[in-house]
Amino acid sequence: MTSVTHTVEHKKISEVSPTRKLVMGIAELFIAMVILFGFVLNSTPGDLTRFVMTPGGIDVGAMGDWVIPTRPTLIALTVVTVAIGIFQLVKGFGRATNGMVGLSGLFLIFGFLTWQAGGTSVNLAGMLASAVLLAVPITLGAFSGVLSERAGVVNIAIEGMMLMGSMIGALVGSITNSTWIGLAGAILSGLILSWIHAVLSIKYKINQIISGTVINIFSAGMTAFISQKYLQTNQALNNPPLFPRIPIPGLANIPLLGPIFFNTNVFVYLMFILLVVIQVALFSTRWGLRTRSVGEHPRAADTLGINVTRTRYVAVLLSGLVAGLAGAFFTLGSVGRFNEGMTAGKGFIGLAAMIFGNWRPLGAIGAGFLFGFADAIGSKLSLLGSAIPPQIMATAPYLITMIVLAGFIGKGDMPAADGEPYEEE
């Protein structure tokens, strides 16, 4: 009897399902049509688009402006996008399908900018810099999601944890007049809420989405309650110090990249540090292997003596920690005061970024940048005097979240036991 030791060779119909191939191809062609009819035909021939490549208020790492002819650029974008769409329909990009859709989206955004700034100028570097900042809470929210979902616990309470974190950060920061103590307070509040989520969903095994909703409602109510009771009656309680911009010596001088990535908020640095830490911890350490095993097949982990409950608790608490940090960004890293409901769905967008990023830290940060960029365009364009009303532009990140979400769920590497309470026997 021969023993089979090699892996099974699967006969495949194709890498990507035919419907998905079709849908993505049509989406790409649609984008091309939008560029063509929306931008190319509405542009003035001979116009030039000027991109300013240094963010305002920065003097290190300056770079010259980038000037391109408006209409020819747009036509080139149309041609390339059509080519991508046709190739997708005819042959398909296989594993690169997602990337190509993302690229087409990028072209759409770039085309839109080029068109809007036709005959005038737009500060691209400034926009990118603010995109990075706007990406911070989304990416951190996504990291928070990665941590808990890798262990099999869905955390839709990130929004609530962020909101609470932002309020506590402002309150504690104002009282102590210290950014760092404020940050610690925010993180602690995230931890406490995530502990509640852990108790409800791991110990009491209630539906994790319900448990998350409880925390979201609680946070919305509690922050509004405290805000009205204290922060609004006593402005001194809502005046936390802000984290300053910290240039990293040497790196800050790199043109374009320097001002965007290396002369910025401490939260941006924390985000990159967390990216590396989470990536390594999840995929190269004992802790990560155990955490992922609990998210994939808790019973198997249990039979090998791994404490499923404890592992999940730790993951959810870490998730809350990161969510609290993300919340602190709003009050201590960006605005400098707390407003009711100021997270405005960023926690949920973070979840979408996590899904789009395939439950991986690197993917999450990529998706975070995408959403951050969409947000930045929205706010920048209203300043540019775009014909589109600002309220409508403000729907862009939500719309993009929905579009991106369509077709990605259930196709990625979702942890197999995500959302399933573990019944010990």
Add this chain to the structure above:
Amino acid sequence: MKREPQKNEKAGDVLLQEINEPHEDQTTHKRSVWNVVAIPLLAILTGLIIGAILIAATSTTVYAAFNESFGQGLVTAWNEVITAYQALFTGSIGDPARIISALRSGDERAIRSAFNPFLESLVQATPYIFAGLAVALGFRSGLFNIGVEGQLFIGAACATYVGYAITGLPTIIHMPLAFLAGALGGAVWGFIPGLLKATTGGHEVINTIMMNWIAFRLTEWLLSGPMNRPGAGGMPISPLIEESAQIPQFFQTPIRFHLGFFIALGIAWLVWWLLFKTKWGLNLRTVGANPRAAKYAGLNVAKNYIIGMALSGALAGMAGGVQILAVNRSMALGLSSGYGFDSIALALIGNNHPLGVILASILFGTLRNGATRMMVVSRIPIDIVDVLQAIILMFVAAPAIIRTIYRLRKPKHEEETVFVSGWGGGQS
């Protein structure tokens, strides 16, 4: 022994009863009724106790009293809580002394105004009933609709538009038309995430939340742009609706009790009938309880998801419509005090059953109405209601906590409520 249905009894009624109740040990029917209501009641009680702690803990006078002596502190805390909850009670049910004296005096106006707090609670309960039904119908169809708030806004905008833009119609046509416009707007807003779930597998939880934000921005734009009231000076507010579109109030101002409450009861009955008496309802419930079995049984799961979301959205839209047509009479951004999010708690407390939703809605309407007075009397922000609701919802969702606190026995069979878990995965 099992109770056999009597010949003259409607078999369907028995069946329904069985579906909706844990039916295993029905030796005493009372016991099972207690099992059903004990958890929500005790959850509410516990919520109020925690609310009391919160009130005492955030009161400066209490701290001042504790500085003097511990006993003084306790007394002050007790007084603060009692004052607040008294305000909550008189503000929502009415002041018993005033009711009695009004009844004695026989003065019609005095009687009306004495009963006004209670009637106002029913007014507050009306949008809750619609919104709670929306979430309950969603849950029964296996959908978690967190988008009720957005659907409500869109519904309100549509009802408002039909209410002021169309003129010269008789009430009998204009009012239902505006109400239906609200339902339709909500239905469209629910249909979109339903379609996305059915076709792409995009999870309705995230999509409905995104639709909420889009709805807020969209109505903001509508109210400050196309639907702006002439001469509003840039304030985002719509014109007043035509009188013919108004849902009538029964008494003179300030009593706002209106026909919409009875419409809500009627719609609740309709939802019950649809869910439990018709094959369409069974379709939805089968898809909700086990989509794979539904597919096996020949149902079009995708279609039923879309129908479920659209119907749920329609109910949410009605909540917005009724609020505009009967109470506000024009639309502004402060339209909803979080009905959409509260409705999740409503549906769960009401066990996703229309009757339960009605009872829970009246309770929440009462709480919110009373909280307004509590804010005036004790200067406690009205958002405490959200905190209470979150706590109540937590206890209802995790009955084990309540059972631990109050040392209740676990019923033999808990009713299985089927919910979405994880991120679904859509159609493979």
Add this chain to the structure above:
Amino acid sequence: MTPILELKGITKQFPGVLANDHINLTLHKGEILALLGENGAGKSTLMNILYGLYQPDEGEIFINGEKSMVTSPTDAIDAGIGMVHQHFMLIPVFTVAENVMLGEESVKYGNFLNRDDAAKKILEIGNQFNLPVNPSDMVRDLPVGVQQKVEIIKLLYREAEILIFDEPTAVLTPQEADELFKIMRSLVEQGKSIIFITHKLREVLDVADRIMVIRQGAVVGETTPDEADKNSLAAMMVGREVSLVVEKEEKVPGEVILSIDDLVVADKFQNIVVDHVSLEVHAGEIVGIAGVQGNGQTELVEAITGLRKSSEGQITLMGEDVTRATPRQITELGSAHVPEDRQADGLVLPFPIAENLVLCTYYKEPFSKGVVLQYETILDHAKQLISDFDIRTPSALTPVSNLSGGNQQKVIIARELSRPIQFLMASQPTRGLDVGSIEYIHKRIVQKRNDGCAVLLVSPELDEIMELSDRIAVMYRGNILAVVKRSAVTKEEVGLMMAGIMPESDFKPKEKHVVERTF
């Protein structure tokens, strides 16, 4: 000599069931003890107690003569107990090395995984016990037989001395099972001790040194393969004489009811799992599809019943092209489907029996008039079927989730067979059921066949296929290797084909229709 393991008076009560009733068990070093009993007899409960997954209500465990407390799998692992679970405890998206070391990781620099070190150990174990695997393969890409080897390596990696095999052959071909037995033999020769749990009589006689039979939670006898034979074991296991053969009258097959032509079906990862399959089922015959689980049977069934779209080929049912038809259209043509996974597909667990009994018909008269459901009719219908099909339930309104597995399956059988049907698709109709229910369901299926219904039966249990089928189609890696008359083959020949090996006899597999013409 002290036994390596001794269980004394183990008792475990579950709500309503006494799963283990004062069970005593002794295992000596270097022996294979078979634990025989039918589904639900309490074997798995006993082993889960031994492995620390359940706590016994009463009783003691002695390991090497010392009383031991086993309250968690960690204790069991520390005590040298390892278990190959019936459903593999492997994480598909992890590599072999990651799966093996999980919980006992090789690390470097404190906390970082040392995959190379783990791989080295795995290869050493593989060499010592003849279990060749590649440590860097992803488990989901491995055939089941190899996955099982990974499970065994997991135990050896933890230096287990007592190995428990829980129904290890359920997913194997008879030949793969023989290979497993060889491995088990070599393990005991190298000093390990094995408890082998099964309900298959042949395996017990083939491999065990000693046999213990459990029935309804209690030990009913102990014997050795030399003293026992199949019939005596079966009688011990079930508690009465069992007729292992189903009475079946000879019948001349009628017209073609189901015809599958060159069908290609893909799974959700777009792998081709049904690869150009052709098959015909005639009225009044049972065609059994034999094959190890996961060779495309599930997807074939889903394609036939409209639950999954096929990529190529054609399916014809009663003369109608149903390749693109919906499940409801197929049902309405007069076909029935007993699904493989009754709880996931066949039943709505929180719904009452009455509603489950009309799951495929409630939208039609007489159960609905207009859109209004007729609950009185539905209830009467339920009561009728409950008595006709002997469903043990307190009432027609009991949620199906409260019924035992056998009664749940009877609800499905009642619903599907009570309709006027010409075609029955029965997929693993007796999975996980006790002998009584199995006998009953077999009888019902044969009765349908005798009434002229065409039956397509899918089962990984070769015995079931051999007993019921008139013709047998063997499925391997998405292909139907051969379609043969039941009377023309032996069980061993079918077993070989299930492993993808054609016996050296006269039937020519690839020319599918040649075989059909021989009867």
